[in-house]
Amino acid sequence: MNLRDFIDQRPMSAYQWLVVGLCGLLNALDGYDVLSMAFTGSAVSQEFGLTGSELGVLLSAGLVGMAVGSLVIGPLADRYGRRPLLIVSLIINGVGMGLSSMVSSHWELAAYRVLTGIGVGGILACTAVIASEYANNKRRGIAISVFTAGYGVGATLGGLGAAQLIPMFGWRSVFLVGAICTVVVLGLVIALLPESVDYLATGRHPRSAQIAASVARKLGIDDAPALPTVTQSTQKQSPGGVLSTRYRSQSLLLWASWFVVMFGFYFANTWTPALLVESGMTQQQGILGGIMLTVGGTFGALLYGTLTSRWSEKAVLIVFVILQSAALVLFITTTSVPAVAFSAGVVVGMLVNGCIAGMYTLSPMTYEPALRATGVGWGIGVGRVGAILAPLTVGALLDRGWSPVLLYVAVAAVGLLASVAVSRLRVGQAARLSGK
Structure with missing residues (x-):
C-alpha cells in the first residue's frame, strides 16, 4: 500500500486526531473573528459616531475579505x-487583527x-483540505465535523471574552487578543x-519523499511507504481546471450548494433575534431564540459526523438540507408558543451547522489532489458571497413589507x-487520486 492507502484504511492514530484538532483550532479563529466585530459593533459605533449603514459596512467587510482570501489563496x-x-x-x-486594534477611523x-x-x-481553504x-x-465525516465545530467554540469564547474585555479595556482589546491568539496558533x-x-504526491515539493517519510513515522508506520501515484496530466493541470x-x-x-447553504x-x-421580535416576541425572547440556534449549532456538526459513520456523507447532507427547511418553517410558525419555538430553534441550529459540516466534507472529495485547495477555496468563496447577500437581501425584503413568516418560508x-x-454531485474516493 502507498501512504494514501495507509491513511485511508488504517484506524485513526493519535497524530491524525492531533492534525484534525489543530485544524479545528484554526477554524475557531473564524468564529472569534466574526463575533469580535459583532460584539464590538456598539462600542465602535459610539466612538466614531457611525450610522447604521456605516456599521453594516464594517460587519460585511470581514466577509468580503474571507471570500477574496478563499478565491485567491x-x-x-x-x-x-x-x-x-x-x-x-x-x-x-x-x-x-493587530492593526484593527490601533485604528483612528472606521474606514x-x-x-x-x-x-x-x-x-x-x-x-x-487550506485547513478543510x-x-x-x-x-x-471511516472517520472522515466525524473528522470534518470536529473541524467545523471549532467555529462554534471560537464564536462562544469570543463572545464571552468580548463581554469581559470591552468594559475593562475597551473594544480595541478584543482585536488585540485575537492577534495574540493568532500568533500562538x-x-x-x-x-x-x-x-x-x-x-506531496503531485511532485511539486522538492523534498516530497523526505517529508512523506517523516509523516509516515509520525503515523506509526515503520517502513516508509511510497507516495501515491499521480498521472502526469494531473501534475500539469492548472488551477483553472475547476472549470x-x-x-x-x-x-x-x-458552488450553488455552498451559496444556498451559507445564505x-x-x-x-x-x-433570527430581530425577526422573532418582529413576530411578537419580547426583546429578551428574541435574544434567547438566537442563543438556541448557537446551542444547537455546537452539536449539529458532530451529529453530522457521527451519522456519516453509518451512512454516506452525501446522503446525510441531503437529509440535513431537507430537514433544515422543514425546521425553519416550524420555528417561525410556532412563535406564539415559545417553548416549541425555542426547541425548534435548537434543531435549526443543529441542522444549519450540520449542513456546513457536510459541505466541508464533500468539497475535498469532489476534486483530485492538484485541484483540491482550489476547488474548496472557490466553493467557500462563493459561499461567502451568499453570506454577504443574506443580511442585505432580508433587510431589503423587510423594507418591502415581507413578514417574518414569509421570509423564513422563502429561505x-x-x-x-x-x-x-x-444529489447530483459525484463525490467519493475516486476523486482522491487521478489515475485510480
Whole structure:
C-alpha cells in the first residue's frame, strides 16, 4: 500500500486526531473573528459616531475579505503547498487583527477587517483540505465535523471574552487578543502541522519523499511507504481546471450548494433575534431564540459526523438540507408558543451547522489532489458571497413589507435547491487520486 492507502484504511492514530484538532483550532479563529466585530459593533459605533449603514459596512467587510482570501489563496495552495499558504494566511490574519486594534477611523477599521478576512479565507481553504486528507475513510465525516465545530467554540469564547474585555479595556482589546491568539496558533502550526500527503504526491515539493517519510513515522508506520501515484496530466493541470470540461458541472453544482447553504446559515444566525421580535416576541425572547440556534449549532456538526459513520456523507447532507427547511418553517410558525419555538430553534441550529459540516466534507472529495485547495477555496468563496447577500437581501425584503413568516418560508424553499444540487454531485474516493 502507498501512504494514501495507509491513511485511508488504517484506524485513526493519535497524530491524525492531533492534525484534525489543530485544524479545528484554526477554524475557531473564524468564529472569534466574526463575533469580535459583532460584539464590538456598539462600542465602535459610539466612538466614531457611525450610522447604521456605516456599521453594516464594517460587519460585511470581514466577509468580503474571507471570500477574496478563499478565491485567491486556494489556487496558490495547490501550486505552492497547503502548509506554507496556511502560514502566510495566519500572518495576514494576525497583522489584520493587530492593526484593527490601533485604528483612528472606521474606514481604517474597514480596511483592516478586509485584510483579516483575507487571512481567514485562506486558513479555511487550506485547513478543510488538510483535515480531510489526514482522516481515514471511516472517520472522515466525524473528522470534518470536529473541524467545523471549532467555529462554534471560537464564536462562544469570543463572545464571552468580548463581554469581559470591552468594559475593562475597551473594544480595541478584543482585536488585540485575537492577534495574540493568532500568533500562538501560528507557532503550533509551524511546530506540528504537516504538509498534505496528496499535495506531496503531485511532485511539486522538492523534498516530497523526505517529508512523506517523516509523516509516515509520525503515523506509526515503520517502513516508509511510497507516495501515491499521480498521472502526469494531473501534475500539469492548472488551477483553472475547476472549470475544465471534466469538472465544470461539478464545480457549478458545488458552488450553488455552498451559496444556498451559507445564505441559509447567515440568514438564521444574523436575523433570527430581530425577526422573532418582529413576530411578537419580547426583546429578551428574541435574544434567547438566537442563543438556541448557537446551542444547537455546537452539536449539529458532530451529529453530522457521527451519522456519516453509518451512512454516506452525501446522503446525510441531503437529509440535513431537507430537514433544515422543514425546521425553519416550524420555528417561525410556532412563535406564539415559545417553548416549541425555542426547541425548534435548537434543531435549526443543529441542522444549519450540520449542513456546513457536510459541505466541508464533500468539497475535498469532489476534486483530485492538484485541484483540491482550489476547488474548496472557490466553493467557500462563493459561499461567502451568499453570506454577504443574506443580511442585505432580508433587510431589503423587510423594507418591502415581507413578514417574518414569509421570509423564513422563502429561505426554506430556496434551501431545498441545495438538496437537488448535492444529489447530483459525484463525490467519493475516486476523486482522491487521478489515475485510480
